[in-house]
Amino acid sequence: QIQLVESGGASVQAGGSLRLSCAASGDTMSKYCMAWFRQSPGKQREAVAAIDDNSDTYYRASVKGRFTISKDNSKNTLYLQMNSLKTEDTAVYYCNTLVDGTNKEGQGTQVTVSS
16 A cells, blocks of 8 residues: 655745655555645645656646646655745645545645745
């Protein structure tokens, strides 16, 4: 069973950058479509970016051009490079994948962007 552990969250000022990491264990991440989701208090969880097993990438409109999803299959690790951060990017970010119809997700990492 794949297990996911996110890291890299921090408090930064608007305009700053962060790189989130998601280390996978128990299975090979490259077989799956991997995604980053985020959730802010009082808001619905939203998908931020995804990368499939062909390394095709997908982004929600509000982060396109600022965020980059990537993976290092040799390290079994997923990344989210976040540039030009905005206060509205403040959220807990989760690494997520679907395995045999079951959602797998880490514990999340907090990103706080201040003005």
